Amino acid sequence: SCPTMGRAMGLAGLLLGLVVVPAVLVSTSLRHGARRAEAEPEPSGWELVADAVPEDSLWPLPQWVRTYPRQLQLAPSRFQLVHGAGSSAGPGCGLLQDAFRRYYEYMFGHSLRRTWGSRPLAARGEPELFELQVVIEAGDPGCDGHPHLSSSEAYHLTVTEPVAVLKAPEVWGALRGLETFSQLVHEDDYGSFLVNESEINDFPRFAHRGVLLDTSRHYLPLKSILTNLDAMAFNKFNVLHWHIVDDQSFPYQSIYFPELSDKGAYSSNLIYTPTDVRLVIEYARLRGIRVIPEFDTPGHTQSWGKGQKDLLTPCYSGGQPTGSFGPVNPVWNTTYDFMTKFFKEISSVFPDEFIHLGGDEVDFSCWKSNPEVKQFMKKQGFGIDYAKLESYYVQNILDIVSSYNKGQMVWQEVFDHKAQLKPDTVVQVWMANNYAHELSSVTGAGFTAVLSAPWYLDYISYGQDWKKYYTVEPLNFPGSEKQKKLLIGGEACLWGEFVDATNLTPRLWPRASAVGERLWSSSNVTNLQDAYKRLTKHRCRML
Amino acid sequence: AENEPSWETPCTELLVYVSTPGCDGFPSLDSKESYKLSVSKGSMLLSAETIWGALRGLETFSQLVGRDENGTYYINETEIVDFPRFPHRGLLLDTSRHYLPLRAILETLDVMAYNKFNVFHWHIVDDPSFPYESSTFPELSRKGAFNAVTHVYTASDVRTVIEHARLRGIRVIAEFDTPGHTLSWGPGAPGLLTPCYMGKVPSGVYGPINPIVNSTYQFVTRLFQEVSTVFPDFFLHLGGDEVDFTCWQSNPEIRAFMKERGFGEDYKKLESFYIQRLLDIVSSLGKGYIVWQEVFDNDVKLRPDTIIHVWKDNNLEYLKEMANVTRSGYQALLSAPWYLNRISYGQDWIEAYKVEPLHFEGVPEQKALVMGGEACMWGEYVDVTNLTPRLW
Numbered sequence: 001s002c003p004t005m006g007r008a009m010g011l012a013g014l015l016l017g018l019v020v021v022p023a024v025l026v027s028t029s030l031r032h033g034a035r036r037a038e039a040e041p042e043p044s045g046w047e048l049v050a051d052a053v054p055e056d057s058l059w060p061l062p063q064w065v066r067t068y069p070r071q072l073q074l075a076p077s078r079f080q081l082v083h084g085a086g087s088s089a090g091p092g093c094g095l096l097q098d099a100f101r102r103y104y105e106y107m108f109g110h111s112l113r114r115t116w117g118s119r120p121l122a123a124r125g126e127p128e129l130f131e132l133q134v135v136i137e138a139g140d141p142g143c144d145g146h147p148h149l150s151s152s153e154a155y156h157l158t159v160t161e162p163v164a165v166l167k168a169p170e171v172w173g174a175l176r177g178l179e180t181f182s183q184l185v186h187e188d189d190y191g192s193f194l195v196n197e198s199e200i201n202d203f204p205r206f207a208h209r210g211v212l213l214d215t216s217r218h219y220l221p222l223k224s225i226l227t228n229l230d231a232m233a234f235n236k237f238n239v240l241h242w243h244i245v246d247d248q249s250f251p252y253q254s255i256y257f258p259e260l261s262d263k264g265a266y267s268s269n270l271i272y273t274p275t276d277v278r279l280v281i282e283y284a285r286l287r288g289i290r291v292i293p294e295f296d297t298p299g300h301t302q303s304w305g306k307g308q309k310d311l312l313t314p315c316y317s318g319g320q321p322t323g324s325f326g327p328v329n330p331v332w333n334t335t336y337d338f339m340t341k342f343f344k345e346i347s348s349v350f351p352d353e354f355i356h357l358g359g360d361e362v363d364f365s366c367w368k369s370n371p372e373v374k375q376f377m378k379k380q381g382f383g384i385d386y387a388k389l390e391s392y393y394v395q396n397i398l399d400i401v402s403s404y405n406k407g408q409m410v411w412q413e414v415f416d417h418k419a420q421l422k423p424d425t426v427v428q429v430w431m432a433n434n435y436a437h438e439l440s441s442v443t444g445a446g447f448t449a450v451l452s453a454p455w456y457l458d459y460i461s462y463g464q465d466w467k468k469y470y471t472v473e474p475l476n477f478p479g480s481e482k483q484k485k486l487l488i489g490g491e492a493c494l495w496g497e498f499v500d501a502t503n504l505t506p507r508l509w510p511r512a513s514a515v516g517e518r519l520w521s522s523s524n525v526t527n528l529q530d531a532y533k534r535l536t537k538h539r540c541r542m543l
Numbered sequence: 544a545e546n547e548p549s550w551e552t553p554c555t556e557l558l559v560y561v562s563t564p565g566c567d568g569f570p571s572l573d574s575k576e577s578y579k580l581s582v583s584k585g586s587m588l589l590s591a592e593t594i595w596g597a598l599r600g601l602e603t604f605s606q607l608v609g610r611d612e613n614g615t616y617y618i619n620e621t622e623i624v625d626f627p628r629f630p631h632r633g634l635l636l637d638t639s640r641h642y643l644p645l646r647a648i649l650e651t652l653d654v655m656a657y658n659k660f661n662v663f664h665w666h667i668v669d670d671p672s673f674p675y676e677s678s679t680f681p682e683l684s685r686k687g688a689f690n691a692v693t694h695v696y697t698a699s700d701v702r703t704v705i706e707h708a709r710l711r712g713i714r715v716i717a718e719f720d721t722p723g724h725t726l727s728w729g730p731g732a733p734g735l736l737t738p739c740y741m742g743k744v745p746s747g748v749y750g751p752i753n754p755i756v757n758s759t760y761q762f763v764t765r766l767f768q769e770v771s772t773v774f775p776d777f778f779l780h781l782g783g784d785e786v787d788f789t790c791w792q793s794n795p796e797i798r799a800f801m802k803e804r805g806f807g808e809d810y811k812k813l814e815s816f817y818i819q820r821l822l823d824i825v826s827s828l829g830k831g832y833i834v835w836q837e838v839f840d841n842d843v844k845l846r847p848d849t850i851i852h853v854w855k856d857n858n859l860e861y862l863k864e865m866a867n868v869t870r871s872g873y874q875a876l877l878s879a880p881w882y883l884n885r886i887s888y889g890q891d892w893i894e895a896y897k898v899e900p901l902h903f904e905g906v907p908e909q910k911a912l913v914m915g916g917e918a919c920m921w922g923e924y925v926d927v928t929n930l931t932p933r934l935w
Contacts (some may be wrong), residue, residue, distance in 0.1 A: 462885045463924070498889065503932035543928065 084133030208489030210239030217496030296358025326366020603727030638835030639669035640922030720782025750790020
């Protein structure tokens with residue numbers, strides 16, 4: 001059970017203090033329902049609080065942590081998060097101001113002692129910690145900008161009396177450091193807030209640490225998405241891969257092509273208006289999270305055809321159109337006219353430098369049945385190799401998107417089918433079968449890669465499956481040092497076939513936390529017992 | 544227009560007619576839940592033998608009411624005759640592996656009623672925690688709950704659950720599982736559990752309830768006296784599953800007892816010794832009992848009206864077990880294929896739906912002994928944050 005009051009995700013269970021039980025009992029682990037052969041050794045249900053060590057609840061584990069036995073007290077009514085002297089950011093930095101308020105709430109929110117009392121701390125003898133000073137070191141802190149792939153998320157945290165100092169080159173590192181600081185602050189049995197003297201030096205192992213949400217298979221209300229962004233921030237994730245449309249529905253309300261969602265969304269209220277989209281982007285930005293939208297083509301586009309006539313390929317049977325449609329039609333000029341205009345809008349609506357263009361699972365059968373397409377194949381000299389047609393299409397889209405100065409992310413098929421990619425195109429490896437080999441191929445060809453294959457979190461299973469996500473080592477593939485550098489990170493994917501607002505949060509978390517640590521922490525942080533200890537505390541805190 | 548439905552005079556009332564009085568009682572295994580629903584021009588009638596049938600009929604009626612695009616509520620002319628195929632349709636919740644706040648239990652009862660479930664099997668205590676506040680033995684929850692103040696069910700909470708259930712025609716069958724699954728009982732009841740030994744010395748670790756000391760049976764008698772009064776249903780679930788013999792085997796006093804009784808090395812006999820005495824105690828308190836299948840498998844002497852709860856599912860072994868249990872003349876409950884805590888990807892509801900409870904080898908008289916079944920939501924990985932979407 002969760003001993004301390006959680007943070008943001010709204011759960012009532014409060015506790016006054018742990019009941020320390022003389023714990024000489026061992027749970028025999030014969031859980032009813034588990035076959036004997038499966039019984040896993042579980043830690044005892046009663047933990048001795050006195051043994052708890054301050055690093056016991058840091059998640060993800062920072063690169064370098066030193067904690068000391070000496071503790072400092074914090075008084076909610078007096079403690080402040082402030083801009084330190086010499087910081088290039090000040091009260092005008094909205095992003096940090098917002099973070100200060102947010103982290104104050106997380107640390108002291110449920111405490112009644114926020115506004116009462118100016119009495120000096122009598123209960124304990126420890127010295128008081130009065131403030132955490134945040135110092136941004138770079139000339140341009142980046143307060144009003146958006147995070148990039150190359151942003152610095154490093155920070156240095158010193159907790160000592162009378163003030164703690166959080167130094168970071170950019171505001172993004174300060175956000176990460178604030179999260180860590182808030183994880184160090186703990187309550188004792190009497191409700192006093194304490195923090196151990198410590199020094200932390202931290203930075204992420206991988207620069208691209210994402211979560212994919214699918215809002216086409218099931219619409220996700222804004223609240224779901226925002227709650228998820230909060231959870232991502234608790235775990236230092238920095239990319240929201242928004243798989244916003246697909247076959248089943250088109251909830252994105254386009255300014256140039258309003259019919260797309262008018263006809264393609266599940267219903268008129270299950271859409272994301274431009275305001276909704278801006279809200280998501282800003283909410284994410286304030287947490288140092290990039291929003292990379294995915295408009296997956298030419299496959300996965302059934303819903304596009306509802307609001308855009310003559311976009312999808314009409315399928316044929318026996319010389320006649322059947323009435324059903326396949327992927328986007330690659331042979332008509334109007335297709336590219338549409339895509340040019342559409343991606344112009346997307347490029348301006350979404351500020352991130354990257355757009356995900358999809359390109360996965362294109363079913364060639366409809367193309368093969370269409371006489372115009374067949375004729376085009378002949379004219380182009382593609383023979384019967386429809387992968388060439390797919391690549392022809394994809395290359396055109398890549399060009400269009402490039403012209404808007406956006407980088408592109410694609411699913412691995414685009415690379416596998418030998419389309420000509422731009423040098424900075426990022427390839428997302430998702431097929432589970434022999435993904436290490438795929439990583440070698442992609443990086444061997446000089447392309448940047450993002451790993452998702454072992455992290456399809458929609459594939460639920462019984463028991464502590466977080467462990468199998470945690471034990472993945474992304475760089476375990478044959479390749480040179482140079483190649484390994486091209487693997488810039490990974491994404492935990494929660495496809496939406498069986499997910500909606502009623503079950504998203506408990507399904508994604510804390511399982512995704514395992515991926516979060518794998519992508520942030522050092523490669524030698526692999527001990528499952530230690531991870532279990534920290535993860536259970538972290539999970540309770542997230543609630 | 545031609546295709547418009549013919550709106551008859553708006554229906555203003557559903558008449559509910561119950562032939563057997565009894566609003567203030569509790570539902571039981573024998574309760575009749577049949578009802579007839581008749582919706583026609585000018586009259587809507589729900590008739591049932593008992594109030595429990597009326598509840599089922601109201602649920603069905605509420606499912607028939609539709610709403611069109613204009614917001615108008617409507618109902619089609621309908622004739623329904625309904626009754627349950629099985630009289631025991633249960634759901635198990637485990638409040639020991641993770642505490643479930645009252646609202647989670649009450650919400651579950653609501654959804655059970657939407658689905659015409661009629662038994663709430665409350666697996667209330669187990670190894671990890673003892674949240675049941677006992678008036679006879681307050682130390683049990685004081686020392687055994689995850690938190691003695693916030694993670695307990697007070698007498699008032701228990702009454703609330705029982706009444707909330709009753710109002711929905713749902714029986715509450717409490718399970719106090721012994722002699723295994725009792726680690727959390729130890730701190731509040733010193734001397735109850737068997738001290739395990741490492742060679743000649745106690746190891747400091749404890750095992751199942753100690754079956755050889757009289758204090759055990761005094762304790763059990765007093766506890767079940769209380770439980771029998773608190774829970775009005777005729778049946779109590781007594782557990783009896785997964786008893787690990789290693790601790791008993793390690794204890795010299797128990798080994799001596801085994802010798803004295805001529806049980807040899809067969810610790811199943813010791814388990815039976817305990818269970819038999821427990822069953823006698825509970826019988827004498829005027830309650831019937833349900834036990835997990837091990838109690839039957841280990842040849843314990845049972846009363847003829849014992850209900851055996853079949854749960855082991857290794858390669859469809861439950862089909863054989865259902866046959867054995869019913870062939871021996873006992874009533875059976877099926878849970879084996881319905882362990883909903885064992886989640887998997889995709890539309891796994893289909894597997895649960897395809898189960899045919901009577902699909903085992905046996906004569907009709909045997910089949911008639913199958914009272915029904917229970918979907919189980921064990922709590923190792925379940926708490927209030929994920930219970931509802933995992934169960935429904």
